Amino acid sequence: MRNSELKDAVGSASVRSAGEAAPLLELDALQKHYPVRRGLLNRPQSSVRAVDGVSLAVRQGEALGLVGESGCGKSTIGRAIVGLEKPTGGRILFEGEDMAGYSEAKLRNARTKLQMVFQDPYSSLNPRMTVGSLLAEPLRVHGIVPKPDAAREVDRLLDIVGLPRNSQDRYPHEFSGGQRQRIGIARALALKPKLIVCDEPVSALDVSIQAQVLNLLKDLQQEFDLTYLFIAHGLGAVRYISDRIAVMYLGKLVEVGPAKELFLRPKHPYTKALLDAYPVPNPQLRNRERIMLQGDAPSPADPPRGCRFHTRCPLATPQCRESEPELKGDGGHAAACFFPL
DSSP: OOHHHHHHHHHSOOSSTTTTOOOSEEEEEEEEEEEEEETTTTEEEEEEEEEEEEEEEEOTTOEEEEEOSTTSSHHHHHHHHTTSSOOSEEEEEETTEEGGGOOHHHHHHHHTTEEEEOSOTTTTSOTTSOHHHHHHHHHHHTTOSOGGGHHHHHHHHHHHTTOOGGGGGSOGGGSOHHHHHHHHHHHHHTTOOSEEEEESTTTTSOHHHHHHHHHHHHHHHHHHTOEEEEEESOHHHHHHHOSEEEEEETTEEEEEEEHHHHHHSOOSHHHHHHHHTSOOSOGGGTTSOOOOOOSOOOOTTSOOSSSTTTTTOTTOOHHHHHSOOOOEEETTEEEOOSSOO
16 A cells, blocks of 8 residues: 555544644654664674554644554654654654654754653652752753743643642652642643653553543643644543544554544454453443453564464454555544454
């Protein structure tokens, strides 16, 4: 499938008012491989294909959920987007321009538009700095506000995320997990970004706190016209916040579609297996026919030939073992499966 056809299949169904506008972010056959070194000379013998040819489009103002099992490569994609990982191949286009060709000055400017909220809020905050210093640092480095106005801007950021202004003089260890995550969100908002990569921002929090943080993220998206790439394991959180959902398996996309459509009518067996594993509150639906995954996912250092899911798929055929299916579909709902559900 040509790149133009693939982008049309997976990136054309924004449910917001983006219309036909160009995507804010595009991934074009993105790859990230990690060398595996062995022997006395520490030479690379093979590579772990964490991300292996992912093409995806994210439009301005939408929230795109990225889900999959641990080790599928979703967090690697998020880190590559914000520049924490250098891609092995492919392109990352932000506002239509390839970020690999950015000059140092342009890359510095782009970093104000691309921010990240990490899974562990404590490890992402310097424990030796007060909250006031943590929030004022990006303002100072990028010259967002004059130095005399920094304290006032920090107060505004604390108000936005629902923390008291006297938090400025306290250290990260003095806050709960949910409060620390609010500090991380405030730090991401400090530079007035267009896109925020949320890397499992609620997975380490209690259920009640998860709901508060998700509501905060939704409110902030509406207030500041933010775009989210929301990476998560929990399907409930992804369904609540996402307009579209992309499902990854072993370094590749297997399904992309509008959130409601994907939950009601999944096309890929792996997506259905993820949904079937999700608890259902209705007792009448608990005896429904389900797809149960068997065994563990293969190693990304030695992915299987053909469809990468065929080793665990109950519907696999000889064709699935020999050929790799293309990601294709209609109406913005695409699946990489020879026999979509």
